[in-house]
Amino acid sequence: MSKPIIELEKIDKAYQLGKEHFLPVLKNINITLKKGDFIAIMGPSGSGKSTLMNIIGLLDRPNAGVYRLDEQNIETLPKRQFPKLRSKKVGFIFQNYNLLPRYSVYKNVELPLIYAKVPRIKRKEKVINAIKAVGLSDRIKHKPNELSGGEAQRATIARAIVNEPEIILADEPTGNLDTKTGKEIMALLKEANKKGATVIVVTHDPQIAQWASKTVVMVDGEFVGGKEGRE
Numbered sequence: 001m002s003k004p005i006i007e008l009e010k011i012d013k014a015y016q017l018g019k020e021h022f023l024p025v026l027k028n029i030n031i032t033l034k035k036g037d038f039i040a041i042m043g044p045s046g047s048g049k050s051t052l053m054n055i056i057g058l059l060d061r062p063n064a065g066v067y068r069l070d071e072q073n074i075e076t077l078p079k080r081q082f083p084k085l086r087s088k089k090v091g092f093i094f095q096n097y098n099l100l101p102r103y104s105v106y107k108n109v110e111l112p113l114i115y116a117k118v119p120r121i122k123r124k125e126k127v128i129n130a131i132k133a134v135g136l137s138d139r140i141k142h143k144p145n146e147l148s149g150g151e152a153q154r155a156t157i158a159r160a161i162v163n164e165p166e167i168i169l170a171d172e173p174t175g176n177l178d179t180k181t182g183k184e185i186m187a188l189l190k191e192a193n194k195k196g197a198t199v200i201v202v203t204h205d206p207q208i209a210q211w212a213s214k215t216v217v218m219v220d221g222e223f224v225g226g227k228e229g230r231e
Contacts, residue, residue, distance in 0.1 A: 002034045002035050005034060006033040007032050007033075012024070012062060013055065014026075025051045026062065027221045037199075038189075038201075038214070039216065042203060042206070042215055053169050057167075088116060091169070099152060099156065103144075104141050105140050105141070105155045109131055111159065126162050133191075136158065153185050157189070175203075182208065199212075
């Protein structure tokens with residue numbers, strides 16, 4: 001039986017709006033994910049989905065509760081270790097791509113490997129393989145403004161998978177895409193999942209959530225339900 005890769009216990013998060021005013025965003029979040037899980041998080045805008053993703057991705061910290069990553073309590077780690085841990089374990093996919101406009105597809109995909117201090121020779125092989133895996137070999141020298149929306153999201157996925165992370169976090173990965181291209185993007189995420197990555201997708205689209213093996217629903221910072229999806 002595989003061990004948990006992500007464990008959240010009684011996670012709370014609030015943002016301070018003034019000296020004595022706080023906006024609660026996450027309330028008593030509990031979830032356990034194992035290696036190879038594929039989960040969709042649904043909910044209306046402002047329900048806390050992206051904040052939860054930021055905490056899982058080590059971009060933010062909770063105010064209360066316990067977050068264990070690979071059975072290690074994140075609160076015991078100094079914050080300076082977070083970037084290294086992120087680059088090793090987590091790949092991010094954003095709705096707005098977050099590609100650097102002055103860089104080619106190759107350079108954008110290479111960045112996580114540079115941060116992880118992977119030697120240049122190994123970087124080249126990994127980058128080319130990741131770009132090939134998402135079907136962008138003929139766009140390898142193109143810059144983001146020379147790509148379609150679907151191609152830009154494919155480049156984002158290549159960047160997310162190039163370091164073979166254990167966890168892929170996708171925040172509305174098909175939000176700016178047409179239905180056909182959205183299905184193609186989800187098929188790529190499903191393929192990464194089959195290769196062992198734990199995939200977490202934030203979406204408002206029930207059709208996209210059906211790609212996951214499990215769906216949880218958030219409302220006002222709390223989990224209010226869930227269901228099994230398709231395998």
